[in-house]
Amino acid sequence: MKKGTSVLAAVALCVLAGGAGAQSYPAKPVKIMVGFAAGGPTDVIARIVAQDMTLSLGQSFVVENRPGANAIIATEAVARSAPDGYTLLFSSLSLLVNAILMEGRVHYDPFKDFAPVSNAAVLPMVVVTSPETRIASMQDLIVLAKAKPGELSYATFHRHENDQRSVQGQRPGARRGDGGPRDLHVLSDRRNRRPGIGEETESAGGRHAQAARRFSRGAHARAIGSAGIRGDRALGGHARSRQYARRHSQSPRRGNAQVAGEGRDEGTVQGIGRGHRRGHAGRIRRVPEKRLRTLGARHQNLRSEGRMSAASGLRNAGSDAAAPAESSCPVSRGAAARVLRAWNIADLRRLAKRRLPRAIFDFFDGAAEDETTLADNRAAFERVRLAPKTLAGVARIDTSAAILGARSKLPIAVGPTGGIGFGWPFADVGVARAAATAGIPYTLSTMATASIERIAREAGGRLWFQAYVFRQRGMTLGLVERARQFGYEALMVTVDVPVGGKRERDFRNDFAIRFRFTPRNVLDFASRPGWVLSVLRHGMPRLENVADLAPEAKSTAEIASSVGQFWDADFDWDGLARMRDGWPRKMLVKGILRADEAERLAGLGIDAVVVSNHGGRQLDGAVAALTALPPIVRAVKGRMSVLVDGGVRRGVDVVKALALGAEGVMLGRATLYGACAAGEAGAARALEILRDELVRSMQLSGVRSVGEIGPDLLAN
CATH class of the missing domain: 3.20.20.70 (Aldolase class I)
Incomplete structure (x- = not known):
């Protein structure tokens, strides 16, 4: 009997090694290029995706931020990279919009230079304004803009961003040259008290104003389309044919984003989810969701098999984080029931001491x-x-x-x-x-x-x-x-x-310097069969x-002890x-x-x-x-x-x-x-x-x- 228990304890102390098979792709780290500064929504989502891909594929996916020129710098850098699937672009619709608005001045073709991988996130947009303006609807905004030409300020972070170009080309209720309202780009115009509007993601703007529509956190606000506004309703727009873009090169902002409105209909606009675009005849037609993918990898054979797994893990705006995977920590119903009868930490200490071999317990408990x-x-x-x-x-x-x-x-x-x-x-x-x-x-x-x-x-x-x-x-x-x-x-x-x-309990238990089997610790381990069986079961x-x-250590215990x-x-x-x-x-x-x-x-x-x-x-x-x-x-x-x-x-x-x-x-x-x-x-x-x-x-x-x-x- 003693021989049997000694062998059982010795087997329990062996390190169990395992291996994983190699994958053909990726065989080396993958770079994910983000065209915006660290900390913004695009960067945050890219890092979540990179983390998930690293876990799923067993190879590092590293995010590199290369901000500037509304992501053009990063986009052109990826366009110049080797088309091998190891340089990806994580982008919003700016990939397409920049090519349309700045045709001939960007050095990439969004259709020839990039292949679609996956849709990663949906960011509804809202139009926000100060309560002092007393604007309660899209119609109120249009009336105010027409009544005070040139006094409507439009807040953006920089000039010539796509959303500012949009408001210049698609002013509320008006077309170019019809005498409609004019916008004034400002970073902040509180001093002159001009009426102002801005456009923000729902996650950021929604915290400051209860304004949204047809997405979960603000069902009371109306979508732009429901206000009777003519024109496109998708922020940034989507790619037209080159012929259509050339035809509108003198007024490229037409057909871009309509910015005025309390919120965007989730059924018609979801950032890089569903949306509308204007066809050649000027009619609005629906673009199926499956055709609106984030464009990224320069690799003709790298295609999406559906939504990236990280995207499915992204919770709604009210959630804190993606749901964790299943735990590898095993459950024991008997042990779980016993700890419910522990009334203080000292009780838990007694339960732990009763279950663990002395050498293991002393390793934790000692000083x-x-x-x-x-x-x-x-x-x-x-x-x-x-x-x-x-x-x-x-x-x-x-x-x-x-x-x-x-x-x-x-x-x-x-x-x-x-x-x-x-x-x-x-x-x-x-x-x-x-x-x-x-x-x-x-x-x-x-x-x-x-x-x-x-x-x-x-x-x-x-x-x-x-x-x-x-x-x-x-x-x-x-x-x-x-x-x-x-x-x-x-x-x-x-x-x-x-x-x-100098932890002397470990010395006395032969759990220090170089762990070695002795009659004392072998019998110690054998006296805790539940712990030994757990080690045999789980390694x-x-x-x-x-x-x-x-690398020269013969066991995990040797590494821990030395x-x-x-x-x-x-x-x-x-x-x-x-x-x-x-x-x-x-x-x-x-x-x-x-x-x-x-x-x-x-x-x-x-x-x-x-x-x-x-x-x-x-x-x-x-x-x-x-x-x-x-x-x-x-x-x-x-x-x-x-x-x-x-x-x-x-x-x-x-x-x-x-x-x-x-x-x-x-x-x-x-x-x-x-x-x-x-x-x-x-x-x-x-x-x-x-x-x-x-x-x-x-x-x-x-x-x-x-x-x-x-x-x-x-x-x-």
């Missing part, structure tokens, strides 16, 4: 040397006392907060935790999905057992990526670039690991982001400044305990600091994170966000941290215990416990919202 700092992190919270308010009317509690400039349903973020797939198969995915469901940010560790791509595909929600700095700087930069490509909104750089801490976890870090030797002890402030310059989004720095260093980080343009001693796993004897928090908050003086990490086990701990000046707290072991007990269900239970305790603590403290939590609650 450095005598574990003094680990205990101090918890003791620091216990020393803080609150002076609750009364008679505050606390029937309704708002737990939402702004974390790193965006709303979070709780003043909580899940911090990076490495190797948790050893506790439950693909636990990283489970924790990330639990965080997304709870409406809080999730941070993926460099040392996670799920890849950057897998989390982006399966988790959803707000994703941050935590980077360790390795001596192999190229590996670190490659991970950061992958996180950028897959849409992670923030980068967290951990700076308190020049070398690994030994892999550190998917750093699989190439130690990773400390790969840290870059020479990483300094100059290196951090270069990382800041190279990362275009929010950046956090984790592992700060000194006020002077936090102040210096604010000067570097770091967006947030995470006050942390690495959960006591680095320098034993370091100050508790909560103790270091108030001086750091005073030093940065609101110039950056401040989060605190380490020791949070109760909802009241969140109240204490916020009262001491933190914007929010980060969780490590709390969600880790839950995930090791029951995967996603356990992590969700941990967040549910903390949320319920937070609500109760806020009510008992006499505060109704997170914004009301301040230093006046402190009793000491």
Whole structure:
């Protein structure tokens, strides 16, 4: 019997490798060219599509922005590229409109130089105006424009854009030369108080005015066509024959967009979906949707097999993100039922300890040397006392907060935790999905057992990526670039690991330096048959982001136990400044305990600091994170966000941290215990416990919202 269980445990510790077959296309990275600046709707949609294509085809699709001349610069660049399918153009109707309006002055033919790939998105347009104009309908606008010739201002970002050309050539209710109203192009004309209009996408303009029609977020507004306006009704228009374009070369704006109107009929105009165009005889005829594709790839054999998969994942304007793929984190009904009987984080810790082999549990639960700092992190919270308010009317509690400039349903973020797939198969995915469901940010560790791509595909929600700095700087930069490509909104750089801490529990369990089988750990693993069977069923976890870090290692356990030797002890402030310059989004720095260093980080343009001693796993004897928090908050003086990490086990701990000046707290072991007990269900239970305790603590403290939590609650 002993022999059998020993073999079972040994098999469970073998790394299971797998491979994927190569695809004929794409065989190398694909460039997606966008003719507009980063951050605009075309760029954002292109990056979503690029992310989805990378996940689907297993090859990088990289977005390159080349703005200028209403996307002509990017279009001509793609037209000059090799027609091999590896340079794509992500464009709106400007591809066609520019060729029509500027015939002879653009160096491409939209029909000869490009092949259609797929429709990617639909952006309804609305016409907006200030409430001061008292314009309530298209007819009101036409009357006002005719009554005050030359005083109607039309707001665009630049002269000679297609929409401004359109309003000049297709003025409301008038044709060229009939004495109709004239437009005045301005960026802003508030000072002279001229009546003004502008044209905007529904997603942008709809937030400022309840104006739309026949698309879901504004069914009360009428379409341009229903106002009796003559002429085309499609923004930008569609390609005519060259003969038709030449015939109208003296007035190319005719047949372009009719701009005046409360909204565009979704049944007649949907940007690059359905639309109308004017035929040679001047009649309006319907263009079938299947004929209106986004033009892109220069490859005659590259054709769409239907809508690009990313497009089908784009939700309506009211949704937050595309629905995540099916989770690879397995579900256990028995384990999920057990965690429902856990009433606090300590209960989840006991369940995790009962399920895991001792070496695995100690790897998660332990800290450095005598574990003094680990205990101090918890003791620091216990020393803080609150002076609750009364008679505050606390029937309704708002737990939402702004974390790193965006709303979070709780003043909580899940911090990076490495190797948790050893506790439950693909636990990283489970924790990330639990965080997304709870409406809080999730941070993926460099040392996670799920890849950057897998989390982006399966988790959803707000994703941050935590980077360790390795001596192999190229590996670190490659991970950061992958996180950028897959849409992670923030980068967290951990700076308190020049070398690994001395974690003696791991030494005693032979889980350090080079993992080796001993009678003790083999029997330890064999004593947890449920964990062993899980490993046999799902395979030994892999550190998917750093699989190439130690090619000589014989197992994943060896990589995990010896990773400390790969840290870059020479990483300094100059290196951090270069990382800041190279990362275009929010950046956090984790592992700060000194006020002077936090102040210096604010000067570097770091967006947030995470006050942390690495959960006591680095320098034993370091100050508790909560103790270091108030001086750091005073030093940065609101110039950056401040989060605190380490020791949070109760909802009241969140109240204490916020009262001491933190914007929010980060969780490590709390969600880790839950995930090791029951995967996603356990992590969700941990967040549910903390949320319920937070609500109760806020009510008992006499505060109704997170914004009301301040230093006046402190009793000491």
